Amino acid sequence: MQRFKVGELVVDSGTPILMEGSNSPQLFTVLHGMGLRYKILSNGRRQVVSLIFPGDFLGLQAGIMGEMGHSVEATTKMTLCVFDRSEIWSFFKERPERAFALTWLAAVDEHFLGETLSTLGQRSAIQSIAWALVRVFSRGQSLDMVHNGKMPFPFKQQDIADALGLSLVHTNKTLGKLKEQQLAHWSDGTLRVSDLETLAKIAMVDDLTPAKRPIL
Amino acid sequence: MQRFKVGELVVDSGTPILMEGSNSPQLFTVLHGMGLRYKILSNGRRQVVSLIFPGDFLGLQAGIMGEMGHSVEATTKMTLCVFDRSEIWSFFKERPERAFALTWLAAVDEHFLGETLSTLGQRSAIQSIAWALVRVFSRGQSLDMVHNGKMPFPFKQQDIADALGLSLVHTNKTLGKLKEQQLAHWSDGTLRVSDLETLAKIAMVDDLTPAKRPIL
DNA sequence: CGGATCATTGAAGTCCCTCAAGTCCTGTGG
DNA sequence: CCACAGGACTTGAGGGACTTCAATGATCCG
Structure with a gap:
């Protein structure tokens, strides 16, 4: 993974990390800290989609679909491992076992969303x-x-x-x-x-x- | 895709296709017909997770995680394209563009689950x-x-x-x-x-x- | 000390649930 | 052909879980 790692990012609590509708050039995995995924409806109400713990992967939707379906915000100080979105494809071509792990994460997320639903x-x-x-x-x-x-x-x-x-x-x-x-x-x-x-x-x-x- | 295709399956309305908790050896894409994804809680209540339309992919969770997080049932007569679960891995190794499409589908599903939430x-x-x-x-x-x-x-x-x-x-x-x-x-x-x-x-x-x- | 943020508690109102019938339609068997 | 049963949809009535409004503490900070 080191090859794809761009660097580390430390953000304070309350910092927005990803925005719904945006196409972030960067993806993250959480090393420390906690956060929230959420969506804001047009009537101003907020739906928290999930709580974010260390080990979670952020930005899959932007990485794959080109647009985030929710926003992400830090609840505590967080340190993130940063990847380059443009590397995702080479990921699939050159490191299939890593691509598989990525899809696994997506499947786990989907599983938990079903529980939440x-x-x-x-x-x-x-x-x-x-x-x-x-x-x-x-x-x-x-x-x-x-x-x-x-x-x-x-x-x-x-x-x-x-x-x-x-x-x-x-x-x-x-x-x-x-x-x-x-x-x-x-x-x-x-x-x-x-x-x-x-x-x-x-x-x-x-x-x-x-x-x-x-x-x- | 033909290489991985095992065959076609036609089921009547009301037929269970995948069961929550099971590890189906087969994955499907929907060619015709409609269906439901749902979960049953221990108090007997049912949560419908999503409606299934032609083009949807069924069984990703079993294919990746080894266990379905919900059940799938046909609402109308359906015809399904059947794949072998054991082929998923070779998928990632040999056809990265297809693996990418699969992950894309997972990301789209996740996006819609967020909306539903x-x-x-x-x-x-x-x-x-x-x-x-x-x-x-x-x-x-x-x-x-x-x-x-x-x-x-x-x-x-x-x-x-x-x-x-x-x-x-x-x-x-x-x-x-x-x-x-x-x-x-x-x-x-x-x-x-x-x-x-x-x-x-x-x-x-x-x-x-x-x-x-x-x-x- | 004043302001801001979060937690807590009381009171009143409403959206939605449960219970209960009743209608319409289809299929089945005498 | 008709009686009957079953399933889906419809409608009315009453109650309750949860919401909104409102006010008060508690803690922190400039």
Whole structure:
């Protein structure tokens, strides 16, 4: 991969990285930090498409289709590994195993988007929030970010509300219920899950084994 | 592509084609007919992930990740072009331009899933249904299925309800409103859109040009 | 200390859901 | 030929999950 690597980029929290509709000349993989993918509708409402963790690949749509379908923003300080979009094609020609890994990543993303879709369409508010926390915590575990049952979770309640299609108020009250029941505490940027089993049951998640992801 | 083609498959309406969690040895592209991608949650509710039109590729997740994230079912009689899953790898090694097209398809799917997510999360019922009809009609136009403002649309109201996370009853009443306003009529398996502009405005869709899709 | 941002809580309203019938159509069997 | 059953669509009524509006704390920072 070193051959295609252009350099590293460090951005502050709040920095826009990719814009919906743009054709970025650069693609990224996340080395450190967290972020958000989101879309803004013409009525001003925001849909958070996914949370971004280390290891995620950013800009596939621009790289392949020539146009991003969503925007990407840094939630914390992030460091990114930068690639040149124009190299993508030589990628496919000369490094088929890497091209395959790229497609794998796309397939994994698609898989999770399907899960998210099911959440927005079919789960109640408490089920949705439980699902989101289970998802985040599982991902955190596989990234070794969990220590003593806690992991960093630097998002705002508004972010989760926008991710789940709920209002901020209702998101807050529903988080309160999970806290009351001693299932999950989230405050000051850290998430503590006390009873992952029960949380997963509420969330209607049956498979807690994290999905395999290729490394670029 | 002929080299990789195993054969053609014709299935009746209602036939399951791929099952969630399975690792199908076969992949398909749709030559004729329509179908559904869907997931079933443990509480029995169904989320329709997308409608399937001719030209769609089925089984990418099984081909790449080894496991389908959703099921696929035929809504009409369908004829499918069948490929061997084990050929995917040689695909990447020997036909990089085809591998690229495959990844392109994955990226397009991901793009549309993001749109769908925004619909479930941020649009009201009438906006959602208008959005779905605009999407279907646009796709129909680019596939030359539209004649005299009409196109075949062989789904049930329950399918659309499950796709948008709405109840059947409310879906029915909302479709009624669009009919009242002379914007779209859907009955007996055919969809007639009288005023695509206005429908798109309700749906908050600003770009009516259909997305480019590669052909496999 | 004033301003900004985020979290929290109360109250009122509404969009959408569930429950429940009823219609229309098609196919099937007596 | 008619009775009946099943499936999809339609319509009405009532209730509830979630939204919006509004106000208050809490924390941080120039």
